[in-house]
Every structure is written in C-alpha cells, then in structure tokens.
Amino acid sequence: MGSAASSRPRLSVNAVVGIAMALAVVCAAVALRSVLAAPSLMPWQLALLLCMLPLSELALLHIRFGGDALSFTWGEGCLLVGFAVVSPAWLVLLAGPTVAFVHLLKQRGLQKAAFNGAAFTIAAAAAAALLVTTTQAPYQLSNPADALALGAAALVFSFTSALCTGIVVSVAQATSVAAVLVKNLRMVALVSLGNLLCAAAVLFLAERSRATLFGIPPVMLAVLLVYRGYLRASQERDIWRQLEAVARELNQLDEEKVAAAALLRSRELFRTNDVDLLLHATASKPARVYELTEGVIRCAPIDALEARLQYAESGRTVLQRPSVTGRRPMTTSLLSHLDGPEGPVGTLRLHFDGPVALSEREHQVLGTFTHAVATTLLNVALHEDVRAEAVKQAHYASHDSLTGLANRLLLRQRTTDALESGAPAALMLIDLDHFKEINDTLGHAVGDVLLQQVARRLIRAVPQDGLVARLGGDEFAILLTDLEHPSDAAVVAERILAELAQPVDHQGLHLAVEGSIGVACYPHDAQDAEELFRRADVAMYQAKADRGSWLRYDSLRDDSSIERLALVADLRAALDRHELVVHYQQKRDLRSGLIVGAEALVRWQHPVRGLLQPGSFVGVAEQSGLVRPFTLRVLELAVAECVTWDSPQDTPLSVAVNLGARSLLDRRLPEDVMEVLTRHGLPPSRLVLEITETTATSELEVVEDVLGRLRRLGIEISVDDFGTGHSSLSFLQRTAVHELKVDRSFVAGMLTNDNDRALVRATIQLAHSLGARAVGEGVESQALVAALTSLGCDVAQGYHLGRPVPAEEFRAALAVSVATALPLPRAESDRHLSAVSSISSA
Numbered sequence: 001m002g003s004a005a006s007s008r009p010r011l012s013v014n015a016v017v018g019i020a021m022a023l024a025v026v027c028a029a030v031a032l033r034s035v036l037a038a039p040s041l042m043p044w045q046l047a048l049l050l051c052m053l054p055l056s057e058l059a060l061l062h063i064r065f066g067g068d069a070l071s072f073t074w075g076e077g078c079l080l081v082g083f084a085v086v087s088p089a090w091l092v093l094l095a096g097p098t099v100a101f102v103h104l105l106k107q108r109g110l111q112k113a114a115f116n117g118a119a120f121t122i123a124a125a126a127a128a129a130l131l132v133t134t135t136q137a138p139y140q141l142s143n144p145a146d147a148l149a150l151g152a153a154a155l156v157f158s159f160t161s162a163l164c165t166g167i168v169v170s171v172a173q174a175t176s177v178a179a180v181l182v183k184n185l186r187m188v189a190l191v192s193l194g195n196l197l198c199a200a201a202v203l204f205l206a207e208r209s210r211a212t213l214f215g216i217p218p219v220m221l222a223v224l225l226v227y228r229g230y231l232r233a234s235q236e237r238d239i240w241r242q243l244e245a246v247a248r249e250l251n252q253l254d255e256e257k258v259a260a261a262a263l264l265r266s267r268e269l270f271r272t273n274d275v276d277l278l279l280h281a282t283a284s285k286p287a288r289v290y291e292l293t294e295g296v297i298r299c300a301p302i303d304a305l306e307a308r309l310q311y312a313e314s315g316r317t318v319l320q321r322p323s324v325t326g327r328r329p330m331t332t333s334l335l336s337h338l339d340g341p342e343g344p345v346g347t348l349r350l351h352f353d354g355p356v357a358l359s360e361r362e363h364q365v366l367g368t369f370t371h372a373v374a375t376t377l378l379n380v381a382l383h384e385d386v387r388a389e390a391v392k393q394a395h396y397a398s399h400d401s402l403t404g405l406a407n408r409l410l411l412r413q414r415t416t417d418a419l420e421s422g423a424p425a426a427l428m429l430i431d432l433d434h435f436k437e438i439n440d441t442l443g444h445a446v447g448d449v450l451l452q453q454v455a456r457r458l459i460r461a462v463p464q465d466g467l468v469a470r471l472g473g474d475e476f477a478i479l480l481t482d483l484e485h486p487s488d489a490a491v492v493a494e495r496i497l498a499e500l501a502q503p504v505d506h507q508g509l510h511l512a513v514e515g516s517i518g519v520a521c522y523p524h525d526a527q528d529a530e531e532l533f534r535r536a537d538v539a540m541y542q543a544k545a546d547r548g549s550w551l552r553y554d555s556l557r558d559d560s561s562i563e564r565l566a567l568v569a570d571l572r573a574a575l576d577r578h579e580l581v582v583h584y585q586q587k588r589d590l591r592s593g594l595i596v597g598a599e600a601l602v603r604w605q606h607p608v609r610g611l612l613q614p615g616s617f618v619g620v621a622e623q624s625g626l627v628r629p630f631t632l633r634v635l636e637l638a639v640a641e642c643v644t645w646d647s648p649q650d651t652p653l654s655v656a657v658n659l660g661a662r663s664l665l666d667r668r669l670p671e672d673v674m675e676v677l678t679r680h681g682l683p684p685s686r687l688v689l690e691i692t693e694t695t696a697t698s699e700l701e702v703v704e705d706v707l708g709r710l711r712r713l714g715i716e717i718s719v720d721d722f723g724t725g726h727s728s729l730s731f732l733q734r735t736a737v738h739e740l741k742v743d744r745s746f747v748a749g750m751l752t753n754d755n756d757r758a759l760v761r762a763t764i765q766l767a768h769s770l771g772a773r774a775v776g777e778g779v780e781s782q783a784l785v786a787a788l789t790s791l792g793c794d795v796a797q798g799y800h801l802g803r804p805v806p807a808e809e810f811r812a813a814l815a816v817s818v819a820t821a822l823p824l825p826r827a828e829s830d831r832h833l834s835a836v837s838s839i840s841s842a
Contacts, residue, residue: 016168017115024096024118027125034089088128096121115168123160127153239365242269246369250376253383255279259290260297262348262373267292269369270362272350277373278302279346282381284388334358336366338374345374402448403455406469411477414467415529418481418522425481425522426489427532429540430458430496432474433514433548437665439474441702442509450504450511457499462492476515477536486521486552493517493550501548516543517550525553545619567620570606575629579605582637583804586813587656587775587797590789595817597654597688599797600638601804618660627662632672639680639687641807645814653814656688656718664691665702670709684714688739692720707735718775722763732770740767742793744778750787761791768792 100117104110131153135145242265249261259277267275274292281287291298332352338345348370358366398410406414418425432454439447451474458468458476467479478496480489496517503510518540526532535553543551574580584598604612621630635657642655663669677684689710707717718739719732742763749756760776767774776788779798788796802813 014111016171017111017118020118020122020164020168021114024121024125027121028093028096031089031092031125031128088124088131092121092124092128095124115164119161119164122164123157126160127157130156239269243365243368243372246372250372252376253380255377255380255384256290256297256299258373258376258380259299260292262376263290263292263297266348266350266369270350270358270366272352274351276349276351277346278349279377280344284384334366336370338370338377340374340378345377348373400470403452403470405455405458405476406467408469408471408477411467411469411471411479412529412533415479415532418479419529419532423481424483424486425479425532426483426486426492427520427522427536428478428480428489428493428496428550429471429518429533429536430476430478430515431540431544432476432500433516433544434661435474435513437661438511438513440665446506446511449506450513453504454500454513457502458496461495461499466492483521486524489519489521489552490550493519497548497550514548516540516548518543518553519550520553525555567617571617571620571626571630574604574606575626575633579607580630580633580637581605581806582634582641583806584641584655584810585797585804586802586810587795588801590776590785590793590796595653595814596651596795597656598810599656599658599690599804600634600641601658602634622660622662627660628666628668628672631659631663631669632676635673635676639676639682642686643680643682644811652683652686654686654688654716656690658690658720661692664706667702667706669706670713673710673715674713685716688716688718690718690720690741704735711736721777732766737770737772739773739775740770741775741777744798747776747778747784747788747798748780751783757787760788760793764791764793767794 096117098117099120100113104113131149134152135149246261246265246269249265250258252258252261259279262277263275266272276292277290279285279288279290286301288299289302291300334350334352336348336350338348350366398407398413399405400407415425415427435447435450438450451470454476455468455470458478462468462478463480465481469477469479471477478492480492483489497515500513500515503512505511518536518538520526520532520536520539522532526535539551539553542554543549581603582600583603584600586595587597587599588594589596602614602618604617606612621627638655638657642653645653645655659669666672673687673689674684677687691707711717716738717735718741719737720741721743722740740763742760746756746759746763750760751757764774773794774792776784776793776796777798779785779788779796779800781800784798785796785800805813
C-alpha cells in the first residue's frame with residue numbers, strides 16, 4: 001500500500017488549494033482596482049471591519065453531525081454588516097488575509113489557513129459582485145430592494161463557501177461534491193439563517209444609531225457564549241439520556257442481544273457511520289465479531305490473532321484503515337478496548353468516513369460506555385457458564401455418566417409421562433448374558449468399554465422417538481411410545497438381539513455378549529408405570545431361562561416367575577440349614593454292564609415347596625451371587641458320599657459333579673476343590689468335573705487356566721452335552737479332556753434318524769481319537785444300549801439303566817452290582833492320553 005497510494009489524495013487537495021488561492025488573488029486584484037477608484041475608509045469603518053473579521057473566525061461553533069464534527073463561523077453576519085457599513089471591495093480585499101492570519105494564529109496549519117482565506121475571499125467576491133450589480137450603495141435594510149439584495153448576497157456567500165469546502169472534502173475522501181453538500185445542507189442552512197437574522201437585527205439598530213455597530217462584537221461574543229452553554233447543556237442531557245438507555249438496553253443475559261444493543265446505541269451516541277464489536281475467544285466460544293450494517297446485526301467468527309491485534313491497537317485512532325468487510329476503500333476507525341478484571345474481553349470499533357477526532361468529553365463518554373459493555377458481557381459469560389453448569393448437572397442427574405444414556409430416574413419420569421398421555425407404550429428390560437464373566441476376567445476397564453459399545457448398539461436399534469436407559473451394571477431399558485400395535489415392540493426386540501449377537505472386538509479379542517429381553521406393553525399388560533416395570537422384569541427373568549431371547553409378559557407365567565424370584569431370599573438360608581441334597585444317577589460300562597461311577601445331581605428339599613429340581617433354583621444361585629458356596633456345598637456332599645462307595649473287586653468308583661460357567665471364572669476353584677478332596681481323603685482321580693460345551697469353547701484365558709490347574713491336580717474333565725453348542729476342536733486339542741458325553745437329543749434319535757446316528761458315531765470316534773471316554777446320555781431302552789455298544793461307546797447313563805436316586809438307594813444298587821475297573825483307553829500311544837497321564841503323575 002505504499003506511499004504512492006497515500007500521496008495521491010494529498011496532491012489533489014494541494015491542487016484544489018492552489019486553484020482556490022489563484023481565484024482569490026484574481027478576486028483581490030479586482031477588488032483592489034475598485035478600492036483605488038473609491039473613497040478611502042473612515043477610520044471607524046476600518047476599525048470595525050478589522051474587529052469583526054477576526055472575531056467571526058475566532059468565535060467558532062462546533063457541532064457534531066453524523067460522523068463529522070462541523071465548525072461554523074459568523075461569516076454571513078459579518079459579511080452583511082460589512083456590506084451595509086463598508087464598501088464591498090474593501091471587504092473582499094481585507095477578508096482573505098484576515099481569516100488566514102487568524103487560522104495561522106490558532107496553529108491550524110498553513111494549508112488550512114491558505115484555503116480558508118482563499119475560500120472566504122472567493123465567497124465574499126461572489127456576494128459583492130451580486131450586490132454591486134443589483135443595487136447602489138449605501139445599502140439600507142429599510143429599503144426593500146437593498147434588503148433583498150443584501151439577503152441574496154449573504155446566501156451567495158454561504159453557498160460559495162460551502163461549495164469550496166465541499167470540493168476539498170470530496171477530493172480528500174474520494175466522494176462526490178454533491179454527496180458532501182447534501183450531507184451538510186441542513187446544518188449549513190440553519191446556521192446561515194441564524195447569522196443573517198442576527199446581522200439584520202444589528203443593522204436595524206445601526207440605522208438609528210451608528211454607535212450601535214460597536215456593540216456588535218460584544219453582542220456576538222455574548223450570543224456565542226450563551227449558545228455554547230446551551231449546546232453543552234443540551235449535549236450533556238442527551239448523553240445522560242443515552243447512557244441511561246444504555247444501562248437499560250444492556251440489561252440482557254444473551255450475548256447476541258447485548259451486542260445488538262451496544263452496536264445500535266454506540267452508533268446513535270457517537271454518530272458513527274459504522275460500528276462493530278470484536279470479542280476474544282473464551283473456553284466455549286471462538287473469537288468473533290458482531291457487525292451492524294444497514295440496521296442488521298451479523299455475527300461471524302474471526303481469527304483470534306486478529307482480535308488480539310485489534311486489542312493491541314485499542315485506544316488509538318487508525319486513519320485510512322481498510323474496513324473489516326471491505327464495504328468502503330478507506331475509513332477512520334477509533335478503537336476502544338473492553339477490559340475485565342481478568343484480562344481483555346474485546347474491542348469496540350467506531351468507523352467514520354474521513355478524518356475525525358473526538359473531544360475530551362466524548363472520550364470520557366466512550367470510556368464509560370465501553371466499561372458498561374464490558375461489564376455486561378462478563379455478566380453474560382458468567383451467566384452462560386452457570387447455566388451451562390446447571391444444564392450439565394441436570395444432565396448428570398438424569399443420565400448415566402458412563403454411557404450417556406438416560407438413568408433410572410429419567411426413565412421412570414418419561415414412562416409416567418407417556419402413560420399419562422394415554423398413548424400405547426412398551427417397556428423393555430434388558431439383561432446382558434455373560435457380562436459378569438467378562439468383567440471379572442478382563443477387568444472393569446474392558447467391561448466399561450463393552451457397556452459403551454452395547455449402548456451405541458441399542459441406540460442404533462431403537463427408533464428415534466424411543467428412550468434408551470441404563471439402569472445399572474449390565475441392565476438396560478428401552479421405552480417405546482406411540483406404538484400402533486404391541487407387535488411393533490417385537491420388531492424392535494428382534495433388532496436389538498441381532499445387534500447384541502454380533503461379537504465385540506477389543507484388542508484382538510472377540511467378546512460375545514448377548515441379552516435377555518423382557519417386554520411389557522401398556523395398556524395391554526399393565527395400567528400404570530409401577531406395574532409396567534414389574535411385569536417387564538418378570539418377563540425378563542423368564543427370558544433368561546433361554547438366553548439370547550426375548551419374551552413378552554404373560555399373566556399365565558407370572559405366578560411361577562414370582563415364585564422363582566422368591567427363591568432368592570430362601571436360597572441363602574437353605575445353604576445354612578443344609579437343605580440341599582444330592583441324588584446319584586449311575587453310569588454303566590457298556591462292555592461289562594457294571595457300575596463305574598455316578599453323576600451327582602443336586603436337589604433342594606424345600607421346607608414348604610417340597611423337593612425342587614435343579615431347573616427351579618440353579619439359575620437363581622447363579623444370579624444371586626451364591627455360585628461359590630452353592631458349588632462347594634454340592635462338591636462337599638458328592639465327595640463325602642463317594643468315599644463310602646466300595647466295590648467287591650476294590651475298583652475305585654468316580655463321582656461326576658457339574659460346574660457352571662461362573663464357577664470356572666473363579667481362580668480360587670482348584671484350591672477349593674483340593675481342600676474338599678483332602679478333607680475327605682478322596683483321590684483326585686475319582687472326581688470328574690463336568691463342564692458344558694459352551695463354557696469349553698469360550699476361549700477365555702481364566703477358564704483354560706482353571707481347567708489346566710484342575711487337570712494337574714489329577715482331577716478328570718468331562719464335556720457335557722457335546723454337539724449341542726459351538727464345538728471347538730482347538731479347545732479339545734489344548735485341554736485334553738478325559739470324557740465326551742454325547743447329548744441325549746442325538747442318542748434318542750439314532751434309531752430312527754441316520755443323521756443322529758452319524759453324529760453319535762462321529763462323537764464316539766472323536767473321543768477315542770483324543771484318548772477320552774465316550775459317554776452316551778439319555779439311554780431309555782435296551783435297543784439304545786445295543787446301538788451304543790455296537791458303535792463302540794464306552795459308558796452310558798439314562799432312565800433305562802437307572803434314575804437319579806438318593807445316596808441310600810444308590811448304595812443298595814452298588815451292593816447287587818459286581819464292580820470292575822474302568823476300561824483302559826483304546827490307544828495307549830495316543831498323545832493326548834500320554835499328556836493326561838504325564839500331567840496326572842506330575
């Protein structure tokens with residue numbers, strides 16, 4: 001932007017000043033000829049003229065109009081009196097030098113003094129020319145023709161003076177002369193009219209007495225002082241009204257409204273052409289600028305560095321600075337900083353067309369105004385912080401901190417509101433399957449990640465108007481509203497199960513988490529929120545019997561579910577009162593037909609409900625945190641009973657005990673089992689621990705660690721219900737189990753279904769290839785015994801061979817049986833058997 005660009009306007013102004021001075025010299029030369037031809041002035045006339053001309057320039061009237069501070073003289077009044085008392089030629093000759101001298105005396109610059117002197121000379125010459133050509137001296141206001149001529153001459157003087165000023169201003173600001181004249185026309189006309197009226201009044205008095213003319217200077221001074229006092233008082237009243245309005249309008253708690261009030265009021269208070277407000281970046285908002293353009297408030301982000309630079313320049317007037325929006329080529333900007341107790345808040349920028357300078361009083365008002373704006377903005381920021389914190393706390397009070405989902409409190413509130421509206425709704429309660437095993441094995445950090453993944457999947461599966469909540473732990477809930485039919489809930493439930501069925505990948509691990517869902521619908525299943533929650537909970541516990549499924553509430557099953565839930569309170573007492581008993585189902589060798597062991601099956605001798613089967617309470621034990629004492633109690637009873645079993649040939653009999661998945665996640669299990677065996681003196685080889693195929697294929701490190709330690713103690717491992725889960729040959733290869741039990745569903749169908757028979761044969765062959773025993777379950781007929789024997793199965797159990805019976809009855813069965821040793825493995829060289837033997841011996 002260089003000096004060339006900035007020097008061009010200066011050269012143009014200089015040229016205009018030069019032209020004006022040349023015209024003034026011509027006018028002065030013409031006036032000099034007239035003076036030389038006319039009679040000389042009387043001393044009192046010359047004295048009056050030399051007194052009035054300087055005084056008319058010294059007694060300036062400063063008025064701010066728009067973005068400009070305008071200064072008006074008493075030129076028209078001085079001209080009118082001078083024409084009436086002194087020769088016009090003398091006025092033209094003396095006016096310019098006197099005005100220039102006054103400006104130089106006031107140190108207003110040589111260029112400005114030369115221009116004002118030249119402009120006064122040219123304007124006076126134009127007025128004198130009109131007066132001389134229209135009437136004859138001496139001029140009397142009492143003569144209508146003279147009065148009209150004097151008035152016209154004064155108007156010509158005002159117009160010519162305004163035109164000269166407009167030309168130089170338009171050149172300096174690169175605008176049109178017409179725009180400058182129109183902008184100042186009203187104020188120029190009012191001041192000129194006031195000058196003319198004052199001068200006319202003085203001349204009317206002077207016509208009666210010449211001495212009155214010497215009263216003009218003090219009268220002019222007195223009028224000036226009175227008017228200045230009035231103007232100052234009026235401005236003070238206006239400023240206080242404006243500041244009062246500022247305080248009222250800034251009383252907002254919204255930043256945009258505060259910015260709008262500040263911009264509108266500052267534009268009116270300081271008469272700016274344009275104004276904007278730059279605010280620094282905060283913790284929650286970037287640096288931004290509010291602009292007022294043509295009555296419209298706009299907010300836009302800006303670079304934080306720009307805001308800081310503007311603050312650094314704050315308090316200084318920056319001349320010819322490009323505007324922020326580029327609406328004008330050059331503006332004068334006055335920057336005032338907004339300071340707070342902890343640092344800068346921003347900057348208020350006032351833009352003016354062309355040069356401008358505020359008075360000391362206006363600077364004080366600007367400081368007061370910007371302080372009020374800064375204080376209000378700080379209050380707004382504080383209120384927004386408090387409001388944001390309140391919103392955050394309200395969110396935390398109604399949402400789960402881990403997943404961001406609604407919590408129990410919000411769910412109940414929304415459920416109550418939904419039911420009060422009368423629209424159909426459905427409540428789903430979801431309990432994750434296998435989550436506790438993962439949480440206990442991999443730690444709470446992994447568990448938290450898993451819960452967050454589940455939350456995202458639930459949000460994906462649920463319609464947008466549904467509410468997803470976390471109730472705590474691994475329990476979630478979903479509220480569906482405005483359902484057209486209860487069957488719509490089934491679609492959502494299936495979609496949720498499909499989402500949950502997908503494995504979760506975490507650091508190379510594939511974690512399988514499924515869910516059990518209970519559904520209750522309003523108004524079909526419940527009439528209020530409390531009942532809806534209870535019945536969805538009942539349905540959820542029913543669904544957990546068949547994991548990875550969903551179930552809608554059914555009143556026909558409600559009593560059994562309540563009974564099942566009531567067992568939780570009784571089970572702990574049952575362990576203390578030794579109400580658990582064990583029945584034994586014999587296992588027979590298919591080659592000899594002799595009993596080689598038994599499977600221990602737990603029963604609960606409930607004092608009120610009678611003898612309960614495992615399906616009624618085993619699940620309750622797993623869900624109530626009683627897995628460890630429950631398992632140890634069954635082991636204690638089975639091991640103590642096995643010690644009493646003697647066979648005629650002293651062949652040791654084994655007892656098999658079922659282990660749940662949660663038991664294998666307990667790293668203390670091997671020590672607990674060994675303590676029971678030691679206490680009762682039972683060799684570890686006579687204990688068989690049965691695990692399900694699903695547990696066997698879980699690929700959890702803790703499971704394999706526990707099973708490995710049990711094997712090394714000499715305890716045998718059996719895989720129950722083989723073929724019904726997701727078989728994993730790699731697990732069988734790593735674990736080297738001692739026994740595979742063919743599931744009863746395949747055994748029952750092997751006589752009529754070739755596929756079942758093929759599966760049984762393959763399982764038996766797999767067991768033998770691994771050096772393990774093959775045990776057929778669910779043998780209900782002699783034909784099945786013969787079929788299993790023909791396929792090479794080693795051991796069988798089932799109702800045909802013997803039902804589960806109490807310990808006394810099992811001992812009686814042993815008394816009539818001739819026990820023999822367990823059959824040897826099929827292949828002594830099998831590497832799996834060798835591994836088992838070496839581990840046991842070690």
